Amino acid sequence: MNDYRDPDSDWWALRQLARRHAGYFTTRLVWRTRCEARIRTGLDDGSVIRVGVGLLRMTEWPPGPLDEYAMWSAWFDGAAAVSHHSAAELHGLGRLRPRFVHMSAGDGRLPSAPGLVVLRRALEGRDVESAGTFLVTTPVRTVLDLAEAGIGQDALTEVVADALAIRRCAGAEIRHAAAILPPQTAARLRRALARA
Incomplete structure (x- = not known):
């Protein structure tokens, strides 16, 4: 049995994944x-x-403003998404000013990083969208996540109002998606929609 591997092909594969x-x-x-x-x-x-x-990086890639998200996505082999407060910031929803990077990941080894919050959960394909070099939760999923995370009602109302104002999602989408949430959380979203 031939166990030969082409080093150039392996290098090409690594570069494509990076x-x-x-x-x-x-x-x-x-x-x-x-x-x-x-x-x-x-x-x-x-x-x-x-x-x-x-973690390593090919130096030929220029630094960018969203590198931290791409780096943590690489850590989880692309099987994680920017979520919660960080996703709201990326979508332009509210003024939460996150102090940490929030990621949702189903599995994988947790890194030891003081500025990173990892929430263990599996996300379905409809809950995420591509942001180029990483995944981010959709605006609707982000609104639901923030409601479940228990941010203040005024902050939640602002997030919902922004989502509607900049047309990142519709009120009907939020109402429909909220149906799967616990009653208290769904009520918070209904209040936010009524005020938005």
């Missing part, structure tokens, strides 16, 4: 693609940099 997340990738991915030697060379010549424990 491209999905603005050049970020994990050491787990390096091991899976068998590119350890190439990464050691890249660390020596500066074409790859360490950005955290278990």
